[in-house]
Amino acid sequence: MEQQDFLMRQIDQLSRVLAKLLADLVGPNKGQVSESIEVTNQTLKTEIGLNIEELMTIPEDKFIETLRSNRQLSNNDLDAIAHVFYALAEMQQDAEQKYKLQQLALTIYDYLDVNNTTYSLDRHLKMKQIRNAIVNKQ
Numbered sequence: 306m307e308q309q310d311f312l313m314r315q316i317d318q319l320s321r322v323l324a325k326l327l328a329d330l331v332g333p334n335k336g337q338v339s340e341s342i343e344v345t346n347q348t349l350k351t352e353i354g355l356n357i358e359e360l361m362t363i364p365e366d367k368f369i370e371t372l373r374s375n376r377q378l379s380n381n382d383l384d385a386i387a388h389v390f391y392a393l394a395e396m397q398q399d400a401e402q403k404y405k406l407q408q409l410a411l412t413i414y415d416y417l418d419v420n421n422t423t424y425s426l427d428r429h430l431k432m433k434q435i436r437n438a439i440v441n442k443q
Contacts, residue, residue, distance in 0.1 A: 341396065345389060353378070353386075357393070361405050368409065369416045380421045384428070387413035391431055404442060411435045 346356040353372070355363075363371050372378050372386065387410045394406035414432045417425075 342393065345393060349389075357406075360409065361402075365408065365412055368412050372413075380417055383413050384417055384421075384425075387417070387428075388431075391435070394435075400442070404439070407435045407438060411439075 342357065346358075349360070350356045355371075360368075369383075372383060378386070390406045390410035390413070394403050394410060397403035397406060411432060414428050414435075417428060418432070
């Protein structure tokens, strides 16, 4: 029972860290792209053991499995990570990096769309925006 309580506290703490990270990314300092990316890298490395570059090298078909098995991430945690990737993609100047971040966000959003019982209008709007951006890129 103690171990389960500890895990729940760890998951809750991770959710709060990811929410703060997302708020920092889209908050008033959103013009400082390189600083935001560095803070995101450090936070992701600390909380889930992987930074952005490492996450971008994971094959799409193994991406969710890697995230879920790494720190027992909840759907809320995955949603927060997807929002972080979405926000980073919006700030990205490099087209290839932007595309990869959009793909990662979309992979998570698609997973959540199937496996989460709660409908999210925000998630669906972001999925639509990403798909439109990808189609326009081609």
